[in-house]
Amino acid sequence: MNMRLALSAVSIGACLATFPAMAESWKDKYPEIVLAMVPNENATGKNDRVTSFADYLSKELGVKVVLRIANDYTAVIEGQKNKQIHIGLYGPGSYARANTVSGGNVIPFVTTRNADQSIGYYSVMYVRADSPYKTVEDLKGKVLGTVDVESTSGFKAPNYFLTEQGFPIDKHFKLVQTTGSHENAVLALASGTVDAAVNWWNSDDDSNLTRMLNKGMVKKLDGSPMKKEDFRLLWKSPLLPGPPYAYLADMPDDMKKAIAKAFLDAPTKDKEAFSKLSDGKDIEFVPVTTKDYEESVKMNLWLDAQRKKKT
Structure with a gap:
């Protein structure tokens, strides 16, 4: 009987020991998410338009989303490469650079659809x-x-x-x-x-x-x-791919799914915050993948080759 009790105690202890690990979610590892954007306008104007969207993401994801408006494109590229930025908004060319320098760890997940139903610019x-x-x-x-x-x-x-x-x-x-x-x-x-x-x-x-x-x-x-x-x-120019939002590929899958869903749901769950992103000119987010930006990678390779010729 004592042996059975001892074994039961060991079994219960083992279960209790593994319970915290089983209960841990991505939110425990990422209590804060950094959203950064390239400087396509002055920082004050950008901050005013995007702050409410960052607040919406915080509410939907259940963790704090911190907004950073970068001084230049390289700051976002390097920040995401070094995993200090979790979500970045890029142009297609700067995204392609981020994807390359991160060894493929920066991947696009959504872009926007324009008011005329087109995608791209x-x-x-x-x-x-x-x-x-x-x-x-x-x-x-x-x-x-x-x-x-x-x-x-x-x-x-x-x-x-x-x-x-x-x-x-x-x-x-x-x-x-x-x-x-x-x-x-x-x-x-x-x-x-x-x-x-x-x-x-x-x-x-x-x-x-x-x-x-x-x-x-x-x-x-x-x-x-x-x-x-x-x-x-x-x-x-010819039509360019839409500016993508990109996250880190090595983040937990359920975290990436939650982020993508929050973006795709934004036009219905917080229309005002979504509309502010484009002054009301965009109608929705649409999913994208790395394949949508293959031409942007080729453009970067060509530009890099031109720079090497000059040096």
């Missing part, structure tokens, strides 16, 4: 309407304003496609000037610091330029607000 080049420039050829020897070397619409796509079309930007333009953000590129063009500027564009009434104009952010030298008619769209 374009890189465009603007000039001022009062300038004499009507074609890319007219800009020979002029100054081009770009965003960041890791920006798809603000550097990679125009570099890649313009070279294909016979206008390599490092040879066609007298100077290629990095402005640091999509907003800064527009402001540099408006002030005359650059002769042309590249940026992102979804449709005629939804672009970085139109959003800035709607907020009264772009002004003439006399302080009066500029209008869309004050700019001319001079060049547009």
Whole structure:
């Protein structure tokens, strides 16, 4: 009898010892999730639009979601590579870089669908309407304003496609000037610091330029607000994949599923927070995979090869 009691006690003890491990969830390992975004606008404006979405994610996931607005693209890429960032919003080119430098550990899971039902966006080049420039050829020897070397619409796509079309930007333009953000590129063009500027564009009434104009952010030298008619769209790229949100592949599967579900449910569970992300221009999140960004990886490889040739 004593032997049976002893064995029972051992069995109960073993069960109790393993219970905490069985009960542990991903939330115990990840009590805080960091959501970071590349700087496609000034940090204050981005923070105002995204804070309510981070709050929504915190509520849905049951852990604190901390928002970080990076100063440059590399900060998000390196932060996720080093696992200090769990979810990152990228352009397709900067995502491809993050995927490569992380050894495939940064993977996309959703992007957004535009109001016209399309998925994806374009890189465009603007000039001022009062300038004499009507074609890319007219800009020979002029100054081009770009965003960041890791920006798809603000550097990679125009570099890649313009070279294909016979206008390599490092040879066609007298100077290629990095402005640091999509907003800064527009402001540099408006002030005359650059002769042309590249940026992102979804449709005629939804672009970085139109959003800035709607907020009264772009002004003439006399302080009066500029209008869309004050700019001319001079060049547009082929359709680019939608900017992806990407998480770490080595996070627990149930955690990744919970994150993806929270994103996909956002338009119905917190329409206001979702709408703020795009000023009401996007209609939903849609799932994506690494296959959707294979062309972006190829673009990066081409750009890297061009840099090596110069060195």
